[in-house]
Amino acid sequence: MQQTTHHGPPSNSTATSAIGWNAAMALVRTAAAAMAGWSLYVVARHYDTPRPFALVSGLVFDGVAYLCLRAATEAVRANRSAVAPVLATIAMASVSIYLNLVHARFTGGGRPAEVLYAAPAVALLLVSAIAWTAERAAAKAQRGETPMRLPTYGAFGWLLAREQAITNLRERAVAHVTSGASATHQPASAPARRDHRAVLREKFAEMDPSDAIQISAASNPNLNNAELADLCADYGITVTALDVALVLGQRAVPSITLDRVPDPSPARGQQPALNRVMRRDATADMPQVKGLPTAQAITLIAEQLGGLNADPKAIAKELALQDMATDTGYIRTALSRARAEEKATEQQRAEHERRHGNGGYA
Structure with a gap:
């Protein structure tokens, strides 16, 4: 049976649990601060510190350490370095613990008295640090940082397969550091080369x-x-x-590439192209073919020179006079195609006349 998850406001039990947790934290912190402050008060009075200043001695040492610890948490949430606040917390806590040990010597209680008077300051800072761990973890997760976690092999796994567990742990640590799992810490390996x-x-x-x-x-x-x-x-x-x-700096006109047709009879020599510039002595009765397709121009010049069997050299000369240079091999190919088309047209006309007569009445 599938369980349905409801999303909505927290239930009464959840709200009650949160209130109870906050109340317990406030009570523990108050008790620890009171005991640590009383111990510092006794030491201060022993050294003839005025009563008003002795009363606030706990705020000077344990209070400052507490605020530095909170500043370290805020630095982590703001993605800043928390080294300075942490060092300040350790320094002020060390001074406070030292004074608590001095108080224990005054009473002559030995080790039990030292633990009794020094433990409240340590407990105050530990409880506060553990309580703020969730805030730091949430801030890191929001930035995409994924800290490495120890594998859950269990107590027997760590004891009975200690070497394998340590080797696997080392491999996971190397993979975590070099894979760039954390958004703020890029992989330590060299970046892949680009094409x-x-x-x-x-x-x-x-x-x-x-x-x-x-x-x-x-x-x-x-x-x-x-x-x-x-x-x-x-x-x-x-x-x-x-x-x-x-x-x-050119004219944007389309370019045309003409592919020359190979000479069907390679044994014949080819007439090289004549002068590309049209001369003044061009034949007067020749049709103006410049601008027409080359094959059509060849056919028109050939008909003017006596038909499709005209001399290719003479046709090439007339074309060159009109700035249409070509070679005799292409002219022969064009004339051959024209003769074949003319022959096919004559055959079609003859076949049409054979079937339908030359006209008139049947």
Whole structure:
């Protein structure tokens, strides 16, 4: 059967228990302070200290030690060092205990008297320290600090397997220190090495975008503006092709890459490209083909020179005069394709005429 947990205000038993605990703590602290103060009062009066000052001697020693202990707790809660308050507590408590031992010598009671007069001051500080332990632990847990705890092997485990228990305890201590379990105490081991590409990517992303574009362009001269923008984006710098063009002082126009068609007959020699600059003595009756696709320009020039069987060198010359340089191998390939397309068109026309006649009435 599943047990249901109720969340709500504390029950009457819990409230009563807390009240009883606080009352018991107040009673014990009052009794311990009274006994320690009486012992200090006797010592003070023995050395002719005025009565008013002798009455407050307990506050001077045990009271100051108590306040220093409380200051140490507050320092832990505020994530500050508690070394100074703790040392002050030990110093004032030591003085108080010494004076309690002096009181025991006055009475001649020996060891029992020393324990009787010194125990109240020690008990006052111990009870207060234990009571404030919960506050310190809660403050550390809130900051994410996880102190190491002893393993629960039991009394027989520690006695019968003492060496194994100590070895395991040492391994757990090393793992706790080096794993960074506490938020305020990072692992003592060296941090893991980062990938060099990640480090370079971070440094590149921190650069000025214009410097990054210039470095990318200098290291990749074969990339156009759009590709350079994509490369910068891979390294955390978002720019456009227009941004790249502005930085490099270029026009943001798309680049076109033409792949040349290999010569179907490698045995033939290739005519190298002629002068790219169109000369003034260009043929007057030639059609203006500059700006057209190269294959279409070749076909138009060939028809003007006598048909698709025209000399490739003559076609290359006419194209060069219009600033469209190409080689004879590509011209032969383009003419061959044009002849094949023309032949296929003639065959389709002949087949259509064979089936449907040349027109007229059947």
